[in-house]
Amino acid sequence: QSALTQPASVSGSPGQSITISCTGTNSDVGSYNLVSWYQHHPGKAPKVMIYDVSKRPSGVSSRFSASKSGNTASLTISGLQAEDEADYYCCSYAGGTTYWLFGGGTKLTVL
Amino acid sequence: EVQLLESGGGLVQPGGSLRLSCAASGFTFTNYAMTWVRQAPGKGLEWVSAISDSAHNTYYADSVKGRFTISRDNTKNTLFFQMNNLRADDTAVYYCVKEKGSGSHPQYFDYWGQGALVTVSS
Numbered sequence: 146q147s148a149l150t151q152p153a154s155v156s157g158s159p160g161q162s163i164t165i166s167c168t169g170t171n172s173d174v175g176s177y178n179l180v181s182w183y184q185h186h187p188g189k190a191p192k193v194m195i196y197d198v199s200k201r202p203s204g205v206s207s208r209f210s211a212s213k214s215g216n217t218a219s220l221t222i223s224g225l226q227a228e229d230e231a232d233y234y235c236c237s238y239a240g241g242t243t244y245w246l247f248g249g250g251t252k253l254t255v256l
Numbered sequence: 257e258v259q260l261l262e263s264g265g266g267l268v269q270p271g272g273s274l275r276l277s278c279a280a281s282g283f284t285f286t287n288y289a290m291t292w293v294r295q296a297p298g299k300g301l302e303w304v305s306a307i308s309d310s311a312h313n314t315y316y317a318d319s320v321k322g323r324f325t326i327s328r329d330n331t332k333n334t335l336f337f338q339m340n341n342l343r344a345d346d347t348a349v350y351y352c353v354k355e356k357g358s359g360s361h362p363q364y365f366d367y368w369g370q371g372a373l374v375t376v377s378s
Contacts, residue, residue, distance in 0.1 A: 181365070247300060
């Protein structure tokens with residue numbers, strides 16, 4: 146099964162908001178409320194930012210929010226800060242033999 | 257503090273084998289499913305395999321099915337990944353990842369190791 150579809154890159158200025166989309170199918174994103182988002186600074190361990198479509202783990206800034214509509218999930222980062230510059234990956238449970246699917250990743254640049 | 261420490265990575269020739277280990281600490285290892293996720297150079301994250309808390313259930317991506325085997329030793333809090341018949345496109349950083357749940361109800365990945373580099377080249 147193919148990876149979930151994310152834009153390769155997005156950018157924004159400090160203080161602005163950006164949204165990253167994650168498009169799957171009705172076999173994964175559209176079927177399960179098990180979409181999570183991970184922030185990955187190169188050379189470091191990825192960090193979960195959102196789980197169960199829109200829930201934030203303890204310690205994650207409220208500037209990070211997410212939602213889902215149909216087969217597309219979205220991550221929004223408001224009040225962009227320099228430290229938000231990283232790669233972001235969506236992930237969805239897909240069941241069956243596919244089990245988990247990641248998106249191709251989106252590189253966020255804070256201008 | 258949860259810690260996941262991978263070891264066993266390195267350079268191997270095509271067709272060769274390698275065994276990754278992941279020493280877990282800071283949580284009750286026997287209660288959680290574990291996963292391996294890899295990232296090839298310049299590429300995104302790819303889920304490759306998972307194992308339930310009791311090891312009764314294992315799952316594999318099509319790309320590694322039949323070549324790689326995931327296992328765990330709950331008495332030693334250690335996760336393993338036996339990789340056989342390695343190919344050049346298996347070259348990647350392999351992350352040991354803790355799942356939030358036991359495996360009976362998938363949830364998400366709450367802790368990741370720093371990764372182990374596996375390079376398959378002649």
